[in-house]
Amino acid sequence: MTLDFPVIFLLPTNLGADELHELEEQIPTLTYDINEAEVILGNVHRKQRVLFELRKHKLVTEEISTTETDEPTSPSPKRRRFQTPGSVITEDSDTASDGDFHPLLTQSTQSTLKATPTNVKVVKLAWFTESLKAGTVLPIQDYTLYRGRKQQSKPAKPQQASPTKAANIIKRALADPKPSSHGSRPGSSHSTTSHGRRDHFITKAPALLHMTTSEHEVELPPIPAYLHTTYACQRPAPTHPPNEPFIEELMKIRTARTLLGDKIGVRAYSSAIAALISYPYPLQSAFEVARLPGCGLKIAQLYQEFREQGELQEAKEDESDPRLAVLKLFHEIWGVAETTAREFYNKGWRDLDDIVEYGWDTLTRVQQIGVKYYDEFQQKIARAEVESIANIILEHANKIHPGFQMVIVGGYRRGKLASGDVDVVLSHPDKAATRGFVEQIVVALEQSNYITHTLILSTANTERGQEPVAWKGNEKKSGTGFDTLDKALVVWQDPHWTTDEKKNPIPHRRVDIIISPWKTAGCAVLGWTSGTTFQRDLRRYCKKERSLKFDSSGIRSRADGTWVDFESGPNGEPAPDMLTAERRVFEGLGLEWRPPEERCTG
Template sequence: MKSQELISLPDIGQRLADKILEIIETGGLWKLDEFQTDNDITTMNLFGQVWGTGPAAAKKWFDQGFRTLDDLRTKAKLTHNQIIGLKYYDEFLERIPREEVSEIEKVVSDAVQVLRPGVIIQTCGSYRRGKASCGDVDVLISHPDGVSHEYLFYPLVDGLKLCGFLTDDLMYSEKVDEEPGSHMKYCGVCLLPGEGRKHRRLDIIIVPYQEYACALLYFTGSTLFNRSMRHLADGMNLYLSQHRLNTGIIRNGKTKINLGTRLPTPTEESIFNYLNLPYRPPHERDH
């Protein structure tokens, strides 16, 4: 097998292709061989579970001689997100019971309905796929009139902070090629009122209604299911993302020269129809 053959597969770039070939040809990966003991691997896993930390940061800390979370707290140079990840390390690792996710959704829903009656609010991810517990909570918000979602983001987030529900910020993001407030995402930490409550990871995503179905599909997941849907769309000369489904794509290899024309996607079912697929409900989207 050659590198070029691997790169032709979906989501495989040159660096990943090189690693796959190394494993095929040698039976191992030299970077992994650097970690000779179970303790080394345990330490890397420990660091890798700090929210906001990738493999490169975990490896850097290891190379600097850090071996415990206290080493990171007292000696490492941390980003804001890594500080928060360490602050709530144990709580973030715990799965969130489905009933608690419903409570979190209700707090957000009650707050947003006061600001803009008639909004659509849907908790996505493994919750929508019917799982008994979740790693975090992804709440998707839109409005059927196509305009009432605008300028909702900051009043909603600020209100949830004032009441003490949102305790820590992780990230704000805005889709820069649209009007302010049109497609925005907040990543943060929430805490339900009452004794014994735990800090939970919460994402709030507000999207225009014309993007709602594609966003709902994307944020529901699973990751493997989304990748398969995008790969199928590519094979039909379509382009599927969390924002849109486009037709008439012009490509030069993997590079898109022209994104073509947006197709109307009023529902998730419409996306499946364009891809000539029978509709698959959320609980059947784990693979």
């Protein structure tokens, strides 16, 4: 039974990526717009920290004293539903793919004007988690850190006072909204300071979506059945969808969110992008966008701006933002995550020369190699070269132990014409052949002068006897859930060139060699092939719908932690090849087979 929670905004502060995503999945009334929230939920414990978080999100409030009567915390009136031709819609905005999706359209001005609550409570995370355990929404008073009455932000410049009469309010609300000068992510918008540094946590109440009479008269195609699910792993996601130009603009905004550390924004945009990629028709109106899972009013507003302007102002500003340009440069260094990129920027570094001059000795070996070969790693790898590198790896593998099979995974298998790196999965029907093999293949390729540097060499799978890791329940752990297969992440350069140059002119390439035991090779191929949002939703689907734990090293039961074998045949016989094993994983999970070219969720 779904508990009747008020509208909740979840603060990402003090939450790891996995914990944040898991909580988002559990909150049935989650909003990505702090202005819509009746309750702000956070892993915070002091009032001073609460006030800091509110300032950071540009939510201006006046504290409600203990002697005042607060508004009751109950489900928002904005959840009132309105019947429209062919669909039921709601005023709930920005529902990412983790929960029930709510197509959004403004049909009633009065209801919209009531949608934003005037008061807000900031409460401890324990209120929500203990309510789930109790099976009922617990009284909120004992968990409340702060109660406030929302105030309007002070304008930067004096502005004419807004009319207060209801007629004038409704008239303005119904007026054609001007495109935002920044655009907005689901849950936030941007401002630019005099120093060029943008604060990506500024939020504002959602505007109404203007609909013309002609747009109402457009007969829209029915939403495909597969888009009534919130799981991207149940939908086709082609390489080149019909609405690719608009999607590319959203991807630019998502990239900026990634660089600025806005985890919630990244997740919300990823859900919207995945839904739009799966939509098989050219978009005709903002209403059409609003009805898709994970999109809602804000993505619809962005589409309306894109249709009118041919671009998104926010994406344009992102591309011209000098700070983001530097963060992007640093983030593209192999071995530098977005957090490290921001650390480099905060040290005053602005280019690769600064890193070399002022911070070379503080870099890890992997980061030093990433800087050294930065320009070469930025060059894309054509499909023919990907195949050539993969065939050399397979040839050396079979010289060591005949019978190895290989699948080229990653973007190549999804149909990309050019790749950023080369990913291959190797496996062998003989379990003894894959044990410790990653070290053998690396040594062989080093001796043949193909591998110039080994960045990461992991033998975790061999060290545990090549058995799938039993799932350890709700035990807390850090990291991103990266699989535990044996793997080598290396720098590659073909040692053979035909020109008269004394120095090898062939660019260095990034190559990942993954070794999987045969009995879980299907999971390895599936995990290393599919797009990021496809993989995320596959794990979520397994958890929510099948009570399973999935990663590229196998499938485990969440009931008792044991390995679940979907890859063997009905009589226990192993799969004849790795691609058959992958198909069996889809079938075992109850998922329709999606070829790699339909897993391009971004």
